[in-house]
Amino acid sequence: MPKKPVDSTRERILRAAEGIYAASGFHGMSLRDVTLLAGVNLAAVNYHFGSKDKLIFALADRRLTPINSERLERLEKLRKKHGREPIPVRELVGALIDPMFKALRQGKNTRAITVRLVAQMMIDDPRRFSQIHKTFYKPVLDCYHTELQRTIPQLQSHQVNARFFCAFATVLGIRLMHESMDWFLKIRSEERQFDILEDEMHAFMLGALTGPPAP
Amino acid sequence: MPKKPVDSTRERILRAAEGIYAASGFHGMSLRDVTLLAGVNLAAVNYHFGSKDKLIFALADRRLTPINSERLERLEKLRKKHGREPIPVRELVGALIDPMFKALRQGKNTRAITVRLVAQMMIDDPRRFSQIHKTFYKPVLDCYHTELQRTIPQLQSHQVNARFFCAFATVLGIRLMHESMDWFLKIRSEERQFDILEDEMHAFMLGALTGPPAP
DNA sequence: GTCTATAGAACGATAGAC
């Protein structure tokens, strides 16, 4: 069984890389900067990960898998709970965004990093990262989309599609604008920021998804 | 008076640069690729713009200024129209997002480029681009935020702040996910895509901003 | 498993001829 000590070279590289990647994206992250920050040798990246591309994939796996797994688990629970009845939108929204906030609240120092990292993955060079999309995002999107169709009967199919697109875009945008949150919310305490944002994002999404169709 | 022919070296560089920048960001755009695509000499960039940084600023000015000017003009008109009464949310949302869709609909070939370009500016290396934020975005954000405070009296100040943050994040996210629009909307025709998205985004934003406060 | 050293290519920027 392979050991994964918190301070192994491999872990140090991952920690350093995700900070730089979150801030600057794939092309802005040089292996020199990563290994310098990690305090390890330049050649260690290629030894442990094989290439820069594979290092990025490892970053994705580490952060996206837990969040998306939880999203699927919570959806499964809701399905069992409601049986053949459609799941209320409020609960569906909760299952989609709560895991994100949960991830944000843990790890005080890595918070800003984790937030941007995931979003950066979604927008960074679609050709290079299409495999990441397929691996990590597509399963979640498919499930929630299907469920949303059942749960908002008053809207036509193409309208549900568009709202879901907007909802997902909102989550993406929030993550990317994390640095601007202070300015928008005009509140100092980071804890309070998250409290308010979590509450209002629930309200925002609920209103957005259930609002009447455009005239 | 300086001439600006459509096919000047300067214009060719701008056109080539915005395509590559929109797709790959600052660090992913090399001047070699730009000048190759533009069919001009490598040295031309530094002659016409001075540096890579200044070229990016020129890209921002070309695309952001028209959209944000229109947003401010429409807000000014709404203020005159409603006098001392608060502006209805529906009209405020329209003034904020209509200019974006208007820009998207014109220029069939440059459409996907323009969409991502603006969003890329907002998230690309905050340190490098903080001047772009201050110059192009801050005035618009300030005005709309003030107006929104007056127009949603049933929410507390900090709740309005949070909703506005979400609203802006939605616009940003939509732009960045432009390539995934096909997959989400499951519709072929690009015209129809924009029609539906524009309608439903109005509804989405309206519901989101006016929905009841979180419990 | 970790290091030094370096290959080989691409980068931004500039000097100077035309």
Next chain:
DNA sequence: GTCTATCGTTCTATAGAC
């Protein structure tokens, strides 16, 4: 205003000693 040529730097990746 546009070209060629090139400087100095930085990049990913690898070879080979320990």
